[in-house]
Amino acid sequence: MENKCIKTYNLEDIMKDKGLLTGWIECELETKTPIFIPNTTNNDIFHFRTKNNEQVQSYEFYSYEDLSEENNPDRTPSKKPIIPGSEIRGMIRTSFEAVTNSCLSTINEGQILYRRVSIPAEPGRIERKDDNAWQIQPCNKYKLNIRRFQQEINGFVEGEPISFTANQKLYITKINNQGTGIKGYFHQGEKMDRKNNESVFVPNLEKTAFPISSDALKNYLENLKLYSDKNVNLHYKDKEHTGYNKITAKKENDLDGALIYYKEYKIQSNNKTFRKLYLCPAQIGREIFYMTLSKVIGTYTPCNLMKELCQACLLFGFTSSEDQLASRIRFCDAFPIKDITKEDYFTQGIIDELASPKLTAAEFYLKKSSAKDNSEVHLWNYDYAGGWKKENKKYTNEFITMPNYKAMIKGRKFYWHQKNKKINLKGKESETITIRNIGIRPLKQNIKFSFKVYFNHIREEELKKLIWVLEIGNYQNNAHKIGMGKSLGLGSVRINVKEIKTRRIKIKNKTINYKIKNDLNVLNEVRTSEHPNEFLGCESNVLNAFIRMTNFEDSPQNVSYPINIGEEFHYKWFVVNKNFLPGSTGMRPIINQSLPENVNNPNLYKYLRR
Numbered sequence: 001m002e003n004k005c006i007k008t009y010n011l012e013d014i015m016k017d018k019g020l021l022t023g024w025i026e027c028e029l030e031t032k033t034p035i036f037i038p039n040t041t042n043n044d045i046f047h048f049r050t051k052n053n054e055q056v057q058s059y060e061f062y063s064y065e066d067l068s069e070e071n072n073p074d075r076t077p078s079k080k081p082i083i084p085g086s087e088i089r090g091m092i093r094t095s096f097e098a099v100t101n102s103c104l105s106t107i108n109e110g111q112i113l114y115r116r117v118s119i120p121a122e123p124g125r126i127e128r129k130d131d132n133a134w135q136i137q138p139c140n141k142y143k144l145n146i147r148r149f150q151q152e153i154n155g156f157v158e159g160e161p162i163s164f165t166a167n168q169k170l171y172i173t174k175i176n177n178q179g180t181g182i183k184g185y186f187h188q189g190e191k192m193d194r195k196n197n198e199s200v201f202v203p204n205l206e207k208t209a210f211p212i213s214s215d216a217l218k219n220y221l222e223n224l225k226l227y228s229d230k231n232v233n234l235h236y237k238d239k240e241h242t243g244y245n246k247i248t249a250k251k252e253n254d255l256d257g258a259l260i261y262y263k264e265y266k267i268q269s270n271n272k273t274f275r276k277l278y279l280c281p282a283q284i285g286r287e288i289f290y291m292t293l294s295k296v297i298g299t300y301t302p303c304n305l306m307k308e309l310c311q312a313c314l315l316f317g318f319t320s321s322e323d324q325l326a327s328r329i330r331f332c333d334a335f336p337i338k339d340i341t342k343e344d345y346f347t348q349g350i351i352d353e354l355a356s357p358k359l360t361a362a363e364f365y366l367k368k369s370s371a372k373d374n375s376e377v378h379l380w381n382y383d384y385a386g387g388w389k390k391e392n393k394k395y396t397n398e399f400i401t402m403p404n405y406k407a408m409i410k411g412r413k414f415y416w417h418q419k420n421k422k423i424n425l426k427g428k429e430s431e432t433i434t435i436r437n438i439g440i441r442p443l444k445q446n447i448k449f450s451f452k453v454y455f456n457h458i459r460e461e462e463l464k465k466l467i468w469v470l471e472i473g474n475y476q477n478n479a480h481k482i483g484m485g486k487s488l489g490l491g492s493v494r495i496n497v498k499e500i501k502t503r504r505i506k507i508k509n510k511t512i513n514y515k516i517k518n519d520l521n522v523l524n525e526v527r528t529s530e531h532p533n534e535f536l537g538c539e540s541n542v543l544n545a546f547i548r549m550t551n552f553e554d555s556p557q558n559v560s561y562p563i564n565i566g567e568e569f570h571y572k573w574f575v576v577n578k579n580f581l582p583g584s585t586g587m588r589p590i591i592n593q594s595l596p597e598n599v600n601n602p603n604l605y606k607y608l609r610r
């Protein structure tokens with residue numbers, strides 16, 4: 001990506017042009033690898049089941065057939081599979097955005113950014129001093145054995161005051177109903193299978209309470225929301241984490257007396273030091289970042305004003321809460337050129353689990369910045385970056401944040417082509433199927449489709465850009481990616497423009513005459529252009545990266561999610577990659593490898609665990 005998205009376009013300027021073009025482009029699309037686009041009218045078309053007889057979603061290839069009543073898993077697939085125009089449009093828009101330095105129109109600005117932490121945070125209690133002032137009182141944590149005090153625990157509500165007696169190791173030995181002994185507050189941890197103790201927080205008055213901002217409280221409420229969101233806890237083994245059923249806080253006013261764990265970072269910006277506080281219901285939990293996605297991507301946020309558009313929004317249209325603009329191009333569905341037989345499809349089967357690195361994976365999405373004073377940067381994320389302090393050649397547990405750090409995203413998301421990859425379709429009898437798998441029937445490679453793209457009142461230069469993106473210039477080895485399973489090697493398609501028809505309207509003797517002209521000059525101009533970035537409107541390094549990424553014939557070998565040697569699960573690579581610095585157990589996490597920015601050498605190392 002470049003430094004700044006250019007948003008200086010608007011439709012009024014275009015409409016002043018005299019020579020606007022209207023017409024259509026006839027295209028041919030060829031599948032270069034298997035592709036799959038689901039017909040969602042039936043999500044159990046092949047009747048796949050796990051060992052425990054749970055339903056595994058399965059889909060037929062897309063067609064106009066309504067399969068909601070279909071009940072035969074051995075059915076004959078459609079002779080007329082369709083690639084929907086909306087899929088082609090999305091694919092072309094993504095590439096168009098990349099080579100015209102346009103906005104990231106599909107990004108979800110409201111997404112909460114966070115990271116999981118491996119270092120225990122400090123126990124504390126939120127207290128309201130007066131209407132506008134809140135503070136945290138640091139606490140000591142006492143342990144309440146679940147087996148021994150099960151009955152009492154069942155009766156406690158979150159935050160309930162308790163009096164008790166405890167031993168030296170802070171284990172509670174007796175609960176005193178008369179109010180004698182130590183006074184604290186009950187805190188229930190997350191529900192887990194193997195857990196021995198609940199906690200009781202006792203204010204530690206040797207430590208003074210400190211103020212906490214409204215933003216930090218809001219952040220905490222977001223964190224609570226995530227704990228009840230099953231999608232976020234997917235990484236954990238099923239059923240182990242089931243949220244905090246006794247914590248009911250929904251708004252700031254509910255937080256007086258809330259028991260939390262806190263972690264503080266001192267962050268320097270413009271020679272001032274700020275304290276950033278992260279609150280969590282769990283001792284080892286997650287930090288919700290104060291930084292939002294729109295702040296990180298800056299000018300690349302989706303366009304929202306009619307008068308300040310990027311080139312992609314100008315042509316493809318946009319919708320925002322303020323304004324909206326209709327598209328001036330329309331992608332039609334693509335139809336197979338010849339009738340398709342059963343042999344053109346794979347036998348239906350189950351593909352490997354689909355996953356994609358989450359935005360929270362800073363090692364994939366954020367640039368590693370280097371500190372001005374050359375101090376080591378071990379860890380970086382949306383809010384802060386820094387390293388573990390070294391003393392006498394040994395790392396300490398003190399984390400030093402880098403002054404004036406600002407998170408920067410690495411760029412746009414594209415998938416490598418995987419020319420020689422055999423797709424792995426497991427049969428019904430496979431032992432390893434889970435409900436997270438999906439069953440599909442992909443189409444094979446070398447199948448040709450045709451489709452049209454209509455354009456309405458566009459400039460010739462816009463037509464040139466569109467043609468260049470459709471064909472990826474004259475790079476015959478290059479291709480786009482469409483549909484499901486892109487990361488598994490599916491979805492490579494090559495588009496060639498066959499004809500360009502422009503319609504000219506002439507009013508002669510009070511009658512309107514249409515003239516359809518075959519406009520191949522523009523096509524030739526685009527194909528022979530030596531420096532296409534000049535008319536596309538991006539820097540040459542961006543164009544070069546795009547051409548490298550979309551190269552199908554010379555695509556890198558063995559592309560996969562990162563994985564460790566001899567291990568099956570990808571998340572384990574991410575775990576090892578947050579390798580801990582030597583000399584401590586889990587106290588000094590780092591990011592070891594991050595996604596390389598050089599598209600010519602995109603490799604990550606695998607880990608071997610002993």
Ligand SMILES: [Zn+2]
Nearest residue numbers: 103303310313
């Ligand atoms: Zn835009």
